[in-house]
Amino acid sequence: xxSVTQMEGPVTLxxxxxxxxxxxxxxxxxxxxxxxxxxxxxxxxxxxxxxKADDKGSNKGFEATYxxxxxxxxxxxxxxxxxxxxxxFCALSDPFYNQGGKLIFGQGTELSVKP
Amino acid sequence: xxxxxQWPATLVQPVGSPLSLECTVEGTSNPNLYWYxxxxxxxxxxxxxxxGIGQISSEVPQNLSASRPQDRQFILxxxxxxxxxxxxxxxxxxVMTGTQYFGPxxxxxxx
Numbered sequence: 062x063x064s065v066t067q068m069e070g071p072v073t074l075x076x077x078x079x080x081x082x083x084x085x086x087x088x089x090x091x092x093x094x095x096x097x098x099x100x101x102x103x104x105x106x107x108x109x110x111x112x113k114a115d116d117k118g119s120n121k122g123f124e125a126t127y128x129x130x131x132x133x134x135x136x137x138x139x140x141x142x143x144x145x146x147x148x149x150f151c152a153l154s155d156p157f158y159n160q161g162g163k164l165i166f167g168q169g170t171e172l173s174v175k176p
Numbered sequence: 177x178x179x180x181x182q183w184p185a186t187l188v189q190p191v192g193s194p195l196s197l198e199c200t201v202e203g204t205s206n207p208n209l210y211w212y213x214x215x216x217x218x219x220x221x222x223x224x225x226x227x228g229i230g231q232i233s234s235e236v237p238q239n240l241s242a243s244r245p246q247d248r249q250f251i252l253x254x255x256x257x258x259x260x261x262x263x264x265x266x267x268x269x270x271v272m273t274g275t276q277y278f279g280p281x282x283x284x285x286x287x
Contacts, residue, residue: 093274104279137228162270162271162274162276163210163225164274
């Protein structure tokens with residue numbers, strides 16, 4: 062079946078450090094891939110997405126590249142800020158088994174950025 | 177533009193009491209609608225989804241139920257709350273692109 066695996070958190074970084082949050086997936090079809098961000102006490106917001114292999118999604122300085130050969134969609138940012146502290150979720154939508162447009166989420170990775 | 181509303185924002189209920197959480201979407205037609213629960217502030221559990229009025233699919237057996245009385249209205253209910261029903265409840269909508277858009281959530285505490 063389809064699944065998403067994210068690196069364990071929490072991740073603690075100093076301001077301006079480089080960020081990588083690993084995400085790998087298993088899917089039977091050709092999924093679309095997403096990163097969502099959840100700030101404390103809020104709902105999830107779409108951060109970026111990619112719909113086919115080698116696509117790069119980017120937003121607010123974050124990037125992720127859809128790597129079909131390694132089944133990965135790692136999130137990166139060159140210089141994090143305190144305001145990036147949040148929980149980050151990787152997710153996939155597999156049209157082959159897409160019943161009702163469901164997303165499969167990873168378990169989330171908490172990021173804490175210290176000044 | 178599309179917006180999604182959830183209410184109430186926070187709810188404290190005694191064990192055994194009923195529950196009704198409401199979600200409405202504006203600015204789109206015939207969306208797919210979803211209810212998630214997030215416990216311990218992290219993982220998301222899909223509870224129900226709906227592809228149309230009156231069409232509800234349940235993902236996890238539990239004492240909760242969902243209804244979709246109108247195209248852009250999705251309601252989560254319970255006849256008798258359990259302590260384990262405490263959590264953060266999120267509603268989301270999508271169309272065929274697969275991207276889901278989430279509401280602000282309802283924090284439920286069952287005492």
